[in-house]
Amino acid sequence: MPDNSVMANSGYVNPARNTITGTGYGVELGTAGVITNQGAIYATDGSGVEIHAAGSFVNAPGALTNGSVYGVFIGGAGHVFNSGSLTGGSDGALITGVGHVYNYANAYLAGGLFGVDITGAGNVINDGTFASSLGVGIEITGAALVTNEAQSAINGDSYGIDALSGATIENFGFITASSTASGGMGVRVGAAGEVINETGGTISGALYGVDMVGVATVENAGLISGGNFAVLIGPAAGQLVVDAGGVFVGKVEDAGGGGGIELTAGTPGSVGSLDLGSSFSGFSSIKFDTGATWTLKGAASDLAGSTVIDGFTFGDTIDLEGFTASSDTYVSGTGLELSNGAASVTLDITGAFQTSNFQISELSDGSTQIIICYLRGTSVLTPLGEVKVEDLRIGDLLVTRWQGVLPVKWIGRQSFDARFVRHNRDRVPVRFKPGALGRNQPRRDLYVSPGHSMLIEDTLVLARSLVNGVTVTQDEVPDEIHYYMIEFESHDCLLADGAWSESFADCIGLRDKFHNVGEFEALYPDYVTPRTLSLCAARPERGAALASLLRPLVARAASGLAPGALRGSIDALDEGGKIHGWAQDQAHPLLPVMLEVLLGDEMIGTVLACDYRDDLDKAGIGAGRCSFVFEPRLPIPDDARLHIRRASDGAEIYMSEACRARLPGGAMEAALRRTG
Numbered sequence: 001m002p003d004n005s006v007m008a009n010s011g012y013v014n015p016a017r018n019t020i021t022g023t024g025y026g027v028e029l030g031t032a033g034v035i036t037n038q039g040a041i042y043a044t045d046g047s048g049v050e051i052h053a054a055g056s057f058v059n060a061p062g063a064l065t066n067g068s069v070y071g072v073f074i075g076g077a078g079h080v081f082n083s084g085s086l087t088g089g090s091d092g093a094l095i096t097g098v099g100h101v102y103n104y105a106n107a108y109l110a111g112g113l114f115g116v117d118i119t120g121a122g123n124v125i126n127d128g129t130f131a132s133s134l135g136v137g138i139e140i141t142g143a144a145l146v147t148n149e150a151q152s153a154i155n156g157d158s159y160g161i162d163a164l165s166g167a168t169i170e171n172f173g174f175i176t177a178s179s180t181a182s183g184g185m186g187v188r189v190g191a192a193g194e195v196i197n198e199t200g201g202t203i204s205g206a207l208y209g210v211d212m213v214g215v216a217t218v219e220n221a222g223l224i225s226g227g228n229f230a231v232l233i234g235p236a237a238g239q240l241v242v243d244a245g246g247v248f249v250g251k252v253e254d255a256g257g258g259g260g261i262e263l264t265a266g267t268p269g270s271v272g273s274l275d276l277g278s279s280f281s282g283f284s285s286i287k288f289d290t291g292a293t294w295t296l297k298g299a300a301s302d303l304a305g306s307t308v309i310d311g312f313t314f315g316d317t318i319d320l321e322g323f324t325a326s327s328d329t330y331v332s333g334t335g336l337e338l339s340n341g342a343a344s345v346t347l348d349i350t351g352a353f354q355t356s357n358f359q360i361s362e363l364s365d366g367s368t369q370i371i372i373c374y375l376r377g378t379s380v381l382t383p384l385g386e387v388k389v390e391d392l393r394i395g396d397l398l399v400t401r402w403q404g405v406l407p408v409k410w411i412g413r414q415s416f417d418a419r420f421v422r423h424n425r426d427r428v429p430v431r432f433k434p435g436a437l438g439r440n441q442p443r444r445d446l447y448v449s450p451g452h453s454m455l456i457e458d459t460l461v462l463a464r465s466l467v468n469g470v471t472v473t474q475d476e477v478p479d480e481i482h483y484y485m486i487e488f489e490s491h492d493c494l495l496a497d498g499a500w501s502e503s504f505a506d507c508i509g510l511r512d513k514f515h516n517v518g519e520f521e522a523l524y525p526d527y528v529t530p531r532t533l534s535l536c537a538a539r540p541e542r543g544a545a546l547a548s549l550l551r552p553l554v555a556r557a558a559s560g561l562a563p564g565a566l567r568g569s570i571d572a573l574d575e576g577g578k579i580h581g582w583a584q585d586q587a588h589p590l591l592p593v594m595l596e597v598l599l600g601d602e603m604i605g606t607v608l609a610c611d612y613r614d615d616l617d618k619a620g621i622g623a624g625r626c627s628f629v630f631e632p633r634l635p636i637p638d639d640a641r642l643h644i645r646r647a648s649d650g651a652e653i654y655m656s657e658a659c660r661a662r663l664p665g666g667a668m669e670a671a672l673r674r675t676g
Contacts (some may be wrong), residue, residue: 002021003021003022003023003653004020004021005020005022005023005025005026005027005028005029005043005257006020006022006026006027007030008029008030008033008035009028009029009030009031009033010026010029010030010031010033011033011035012027012035012036013035013038013039014037014040014063014193014575015037015039016035016037016038016039016062017059017385018038018040019039019040019041019042019160019509020026020039020040020042020277021042021043021044022042022043022044022046022047022362023043023044023045023046024043024598025043025046025047025048025049025050025067026041026042026047026048026049026065026067026420026486027041027042027048027049027050028047028049028050028051028052029050029052029053029055029646030052030053030057031052031053031055031156031663032051032053032054032076032353033051033053033055034055034056034057034058035049035056035057036057036058036430036490037049037057037058037059037060037063037064037065037084038060038062039063039064040063040064040065040329041063041064041065041066041420042064042065042066043066043067043068043069043255043518044068045068045069046067046068046069046070047067047069047070047090048065048067048069048070048086049065049067049071049072049073049359050070050072050074050075050193051072051073051074051075051076051078052074052075052076052447053075053076054074054076054077054078054389054527054618055074055076055078055368056074056079056080056082057072057074057079057080057083057093057158058076058081059072059080059082059083059084059085059086059107059397059398059578059624060083060084060086061083061084061104062083062084062586063083063084063085063188064084064085064242065084065085065087066085066086066087066088066527067087067088067089067245068088068089069088069089069090069091069094070088070090070091070093070111071087071088071091071109071605072086072087072088072091072092072093072094072112072466073091073094073096073403074093074094074095074096074097074099076096077095077097077098077099077100077120078097078099078100079099079100079102080093080095080099080101080102080109080116081102081104081208081662082101082102082103082104082107082109082128083090083104083105083106083107084108084109085108085109085110086107086109086110087108087110087111088109088110088111088112088604089112089416090112090113090114091109091110091111091112091115091116091117092109092111092114092115092116092130092132093111093115093116093117094114094117094119094121094262095116095117095118095119095122096120097119097120097123098118098119098120098122098141098142098182099116099119099120099122100111100122101116101122101123101124101125101287102125102392103120103124103125103126103127103128103129103130103152104127104128105127105128106127106128106131107126107127108129108131109128109129109130109131110129110131110132110133110668111131111132112132112133112134112135113132113134113135113136113155113203114132114135114136114137114138114139114644115130115131115132115136115137115138116137116138116139116140116145116562117136117139118139118140118141118142118144119141119142120141120142121140121142121143121144121165121641122140122142122144122145123144123145124138124144124145124147125147125149125645126146126147126148126154126173126538126631127149127152127208128153128639129153129154129155130151130153130154131153131154131155131156132153132155132157133157134158135157135159135177135242135475136156136157136158136159136160136161136162136183136258136440137155137156137159137160137161137177137459138154138156138160138161139159139162139163139164139598140161140162140163140164140165140167141164141165142164142587143166143167144163144167144168144169145167145168145169145674146161146163146168146169146170147169147170147171147172147605148169148170148171148172148173148174148201149172149173149383149522150172150173150200150201150375151174151409152173152174153173153174153175154174154175155175155176155177155178155395155554156172156176156177156178156615157178157179157181157182157183158177158179158182158183158184158185158189159177159183159185159186159187159638160175160177160185160186160187160203160205160347161174161175161186161187161188161529162183162188163187163188163189163190164212164279165190165191166189166191166192166193166484167189167191167193167194168195168196168605169187169189169193169194169196169636171187171195171197171198171202171203171222172198172200172201173200173201173202174201174202174204174628175187175201175202175203175204176202176203176204176205176669177204177205177206177207177208178205178224178343179207180206180207180227183205183207183209184204184205184206184207184227185207185208185209185210185211185224185226186203186204186205186208186210186224186226187203187205187209187210187211188208188210188211188213189210189211189212189213189214189216189414190213190218191213191214191633192214192215192218192220192236192387193212193214193216193217194211194217194218195210195216195217195218195219196219197210197218197219197220197221197222197223197224197246198221198222199217199243199245199391200222201222201224202222202223202224202225203222203223203224203225204223204224205224205225205226205227206226206227206230207226207227207228207229207231208226208227208228208513209224209225209226209229209230209231209233209248209249209250210224210226210230211229211232212231212232212233212234213234213235214236214237215236215237216233216236217238217240217241218231218233218238218239218240219240219241219242219243219378220241220242220243220247220248220304221244221245221246222242222244222246222247222250223246223247223249223318223666224244224246224247224248224250224263225248225249225250225251226250226251228250228251229250229251229252229253230248230250230251230252230279231248231250231252232251232253232255233253233254233255233256233259233282233562234254234255234256234282235255235256235309235336236256237254237256237257237259238254238256238259238478239259239260239262240254240259240260240261240262240283241261241262241264242261242263242264242272242274243264243272243574244264244271244272244294245272246272248279251279251280252279252280252281252282253280253282254282254283255282256282257282257284257456258282258284259282259283259284259285260283260284260285260286260287261274261280261283261285261286261287261597262286262287262289263286263288263289263294263296264289265289265290265434266473268273268642271293271294272293272294272295272598273294273295273296273297274296275297275298275400276296276297276298276299276302276382276580277298278366279299279303280389281299281346283307283449284306284316285307285308285309285310286307286309286310286313286436287309287310287311288309288310288312288313288337288356289315289447290310290311290313290434290443290444292466293433294316294317294675295316295317295318295319296316296317296318296319297318297319297321297615298319298320299320299321299322299323300320300322300323300345300358303318303320303347304320304346304347304348304599305346305348306308306346306347306348307347307348309335309347309349309350310350310351311351312349312350313445313466317369317370318347318369318545319363319367319368319369319597320338320345320347320367320368320369320370321365321367321623322366322367322642323338323340323343323345323366323367323368324340324362324367324460325338325339325340325345325368326339326340326341326529327533328350328355328358328360328370329354329355330354330355330358332353332420332588333448333585334346334347335347335348335350335553335577335649336349336353336358336370336441338368340600342651346632347370353520358370358439360515361670362407373495376496377389378392378447378484378495378496379444380392380398380486380495380496381398381399381494382396382397382398382399382496383397383399383405383497389486389496390482390484391647392408392411392484392486393408393411394407394408394410394411394523395407395408395518396408398488398494399485399494399495400488400491400493400494400503400537401455401492401493401494401500402493402536402596403488403490403492405600406488406489406492407488407489408486408488409487409488409500409521409571410484410486410487410490410504410519410520410523410524411484411485411486411487412484412485412486412487412504412511412514412520413482413483413484413485413514413516413538414449414481414483414513414514414515415481415482415483415515420618424505424628425450425464425623426448426450426451427449427452427473427476428449428481428483429447429449429450429474429481429483430447430449430450430452430463430464430466430467430472430473430474430552431445431446431472431473431474432445432446432447432448432454432463432466432471432499433445433472433473435471435556436466436471436472436553436556436565437454437499438551438556440498440508441498441499441500442496442497442498442499443498445496445497446496446497446499446501446579447451448463448501449461449463450463450464450467450474451463451464451484452485452501452502452578452665453501453502453539453578453633454466454499454501454502455493455499455500455501455502455537456549456553456674458537459537459538459539459540460502460535460537460538460539460542461539461540461549461550462539464625465541465550465610465612465625465673466553466624467625467635468549468553468557468588468589468590468591468592469549469556469589469591470557470558470561470588470590470591471553471557472553472557473586477562479603479653483502485514486503486504487503487504487506489535489652490536491503491504491505491534491535491536493534493537495537502536505533505534505535506528506530506581507529507530507531507533508530508531509574511529523652523669533576541612542611542612543611543629545611546610546611547607547608547628549609550592550610551594551608553596554591554608554610555594555659557591558588558591558648560588560589561587561588562586563587563588563648563649563651564584564586564587565585565586565587565645565652566583566586566593566646566651566653567583567584567586567611568581568582568593568626568653569581569582569654569655569656569659570644570653570654570655570656570659571652571656571658571659572662573659574645577632577635577636578629578630578631579597579629579630579631579642579644579646580627580628580629581609581627581628581653582609582613582616582621582622582626582627583595583626583628583644583646583653584609584621584622584626585608588627589622590622590623592608592609592610592625592626593599593608593609593626593660594606594607594608594609594629594647595607595608595609595628595630595643595644595645595646595647595653596643596644596645596646596647596648597630597632597642597643598642598643598645599636599641599642600641603631604632604633605632605633607629607630607648608628609626609627609628610625610626610628611625611627611628611629612624612627613626613627617660630644633664
């Protein structure tokens, strides 16, 4: 094979469709500089590209670079930009100083022993594939920052990534190590570092998924798996952050002891579950973050004794496996003491609790389930910061939406026992999960009465109208319910847990519902109750105005949900062209359905099935809030082929028999008959 290798002085460009073949090197640069390959470069007994000082190598889209030893060798600090194929018998790329490697979409960078070997500190961004058939996909000796993008792969035999010093590794794609004889670690970080496995990311090793040697944080929202250990942290204590979608296959251990597990939301309103089982060990604390609902399962050996449990709140659940409790007592500074008469277990649950805040129940397998019944504690904003609503007093100043800072005129209070409100939707609290109304709105779980209004785009909406069963729910009945309602001199909105929420607006008969109405009458004996309700903003309770406000909230709640079976019907056709009907997703019965209305193949509008109808409520369909009225801008011809379908998947609803029977002379019947 002819040798047409190139020795360059300051830089070199190998043009497209040109092939360079050398023995010891394909292209060699004796000084610092840049080599760009647009064609093909080969070396039969050395490096495809060799730069003897600091420099950069650019492998263009479609370009091929191969060396029997190194694909590219940079003898100092350097950059590699690969958009083609870059391979070496030993290393795909070797950088002997500080190095940065960018592997772009569809690019391939591989070596027999190392895909990339950086002997100094380095950054690697991968949007393609790294591979090593015998060793390490990426090895970095100094401090490292590695980002593996979605659908991208870093594959090694011993290690997918081996970061010998401190590193931050963020994975959206796939990192694997296949060896069961040596290493077998998807990721190893040899000093202090952080591994973040994002949603959709997979880190797997034949022996270890992630091995963190120094002080470490591992956050998992995807899948981490290992034949022995999914995650091993030690000898220093570490932090394990589990997002609601995170999955571990294999043991998870903090070998240093004293580390913590943090249960976080990932996405607002998400629901997570973690079973400690026999897999988790060495962690001394467990923290429930706000923003998600968690179920934590574990035996007394996992959860009792010295394990501190922080942030446990309304909506969270603890299943204490293997212990059936018959009584519970909360002792401040000690925790929740559970007893079965013969033995006791103490869970170190921290917080401002009373025994009545907890409800324990026996599960079918003999375990004990623990939930929070209800906590007062909604935080409202004052000019000096947030204050718990139960700590407010008349005269305290609050921040309002329309009138700046206002003093509290009065605080109405209502208290109910669960026995009297369990089947009364007018009393059961509505729960707004974090982010249900927008970014950080609210910042934490917010509970209001169903008749309370929230401010959406400067318009008031009743809480009962916002219930969707996903991000806004009304399915928890605590043993005790305590409502607080703040009144100013005139109606306004205040910030409650980061969301705008209305103050009390009085009208005939409204104040009498509060249990401390006598206090108000004593404070304001000359007060005259207004005969009409005066609100600070409009408050639509049905129709297009309400639907317009609900649409973005429903879209946010429905994001990522698979639609269930659709039921509903077209119930009436007015002479003016209005269409009346209802629709319900049986998998998400309280989530309003977005419908498309078509004449033939042309869509003439959309409508959200979110209005209340008493007959649907009595029939137990979507709490009655799943009806719609669609009014077309132009009359619908009698012979039109009219279709109403769900926007997400095209499932249709059809005319009811009662509606069909009322059509004069069968007009519109053909238009609304089931097609197919």
